[in-house]
Amino acid sequence: MKTLIACYSYTGNTMVIAQKINEAIDSDLTRIQPVKDRWYMIKAIHAYLEKKWPIEDCIKDLYEYDCLLLCCPIWAGRAPPGVNQYLEELQNVKGKKLAVMVTMGGNGNEIATRQIKTALEVKGMELIARLKITGNDQKSGAWVAKTEEFCQIFMK
Numbered sequence: 001m002k003t004l005i006a007c008y009s010y011t012g013n014t015m016v017i018a019q020k021i022n023e024a025i026d027s028d029l030t031r032i033q034p035v036k037d038r039w040y041m042i043k044a045i046h047a048y049l050e051k052k053w054p055i056e057d058c059i060k061d062l063y064e065y066d067c068l069l070l071c072c073p074i075w076a077g078r079a080p081p082g083v084n085q086y087l088e089e090l091q092n093v094k095g096k097k098l099a100v101m102v103t104m105g106g107n108g109n110e111i112a113t114r115q116i117k118t119a120l121e122v123k124g125m126e127l128i129a130r131l132k133i134t135g136n137d138q139k140s141g142a143w144v145a146k147t148e149e150f151c152q153i154f155m156k
């Protein structure tokens, strides 16, 4: 299954895990990068309001892929605004598989995962897998085993 990993990471936690997955499954990795940074409170409020921020150029066309693995942190219980924009700009998604990996400080990723799932299911994608890595998983190192198990899905 040819997979594109699209990763947004502000402080680097999500990127560490996305890179580990990328090495394990031999996929391509593209970085979602908002054009402009914002203050912490603006980040949280805009995420909560499900706003979209303009993003830099990256791979947005799934033409040559079977699967998209979207990786991002949780902001205010939601997907970050740069990710919302990426979901809108994605092309050739119909009939493709979707997987989601999120990292967070605490817990509570359900709304964000649903946001991503809903935005892409209406365009014809099918959610096949999800992984959440909590702050505790990151501190204890439990994320390594969870990630290795998750990678099996993409090796078929």
Ligand SMILES: Cc1cc2nc3c(=O)[nH]c(=O)nc-3n(C[C@H](O)[C@H](O)[C@H](O)COP(=O)(O)O)c2cc1C
Residues within 6 Å of the ligand: 008, 009, 010, 011, 012, 013, 014, 015, 040, 041, 043, 044, 072, 073, 074, 075, 076, 077, 078, 103, 104, 105, 106, 107, 108
């Ligand atoms: C603006 C902002 C809002 C956040 N909101 C949440 C939240 O609602 N719940 C949570 O568990 N963590 C929250 N976090 C923590 C991040 O999700 C967590 O540190 C994540 O691993 C960061 O990933 P990154 O290093 O790839 O950016 C927030 C962080 C930021 C910057």
